[in-house]
Amino acid sequence: MSVSDQMMKGLLDGAILGLISQGETYGYEILEKLKERDFPEISDGSIYPVLLRLSKKGYVQTELKKSDTGGPKRKYYTITDKGLEELAVFRNKWSYLNKGMNNLMRSVEDAK
């Protein structure tokens, strides 16, 4: 896995946790919201391993509800207290990282 792929993987976890914190949602809707917000380089299926991971770590909880499309029961995600704590840590680290990376990349551009 390339450096940029690994970076995207980590950020996708935080992005999805952030979306779920805004209210109960499900897989396809999460994907549409990510696309609406121009989250880059995402293949549709890549959210499911992330959702499984967030669930396993106890950051989100799930509930099966009847779907309005007449298909199988739909799995809805909501954030847990543990997930909120993790999100706060993520946001904090992200703002530092964002600032630091911008500074660093600016100096890389200067080097050119």
Place this chain on the structure above:
Amino acid sequence: MLSKEAENFLLSLRLELLSRGKKEKDIQEIAEELRDHLIEAEANGQSVESITGGSVKNYIRSISEELPRDKGFIKYSILLLVYLLGVFIIPDLISGDFELNTSVILYNLAVLIIGTAATIIFFKTIAQKYGDSKKTYFILMLFYAPYMAALVGGQFIIRNHPGIVLAESNFIVNLIIGAVLLSIFIIVTLFMKQWFLAIFIFLMCLPSVPDIMAEFSTGSNGSENETYLIISGIVLIAVNITVMGIFIYTSKKEDKKISN
């Protein structure tokens, strides 16, 4: 209604996760979630590729990495191998034909390890390629006919080329060991509520009954003996009726449980 391609993808996912020893409940959940996603995606004109990103194999692996392994998987795999070994050996023991020699050991090891692995790989590959279709069943039948023939052929070969004999065949000793093992297998499988496995191993031993009857009633192994033919015929019919009775009774009980 999903496209055939999507159904095939979901089937591949189930098979792959099952063979990797993931919990059935987890597999069910992720398959249902992806089905829900695919219904919506296909309604919006997207294909399975939008989910898998092109490689079904890699995608299934990424899902598999996030699912915990079923702790009972190894235990059940070992139990199943022991059961299969019983299915191969107990009927021979009961009929008095069993002889422990190097060919028997090699044959059983080959069937259990190579045969089981080949079956799993073959089944997975075919199901992934053709999905739940007539073609899959047809190809599986084509595979099983020569496989069964090879199993029977192998039996003939090891009987004619026993290699080094480790324990001589002795009718009474074989019968006692066989009967004790069969009882243990049936009790354990029934205890684990695996009615089908109990009945199956019992049925596999049925063809040995005429041999035992012949040995006891006439003291000889004469297939032409009239008394032996009548006795074994009656025993076979009686046993068959009993097995069918048990089978119908248990399946009705299961149905009742489901409808409740």
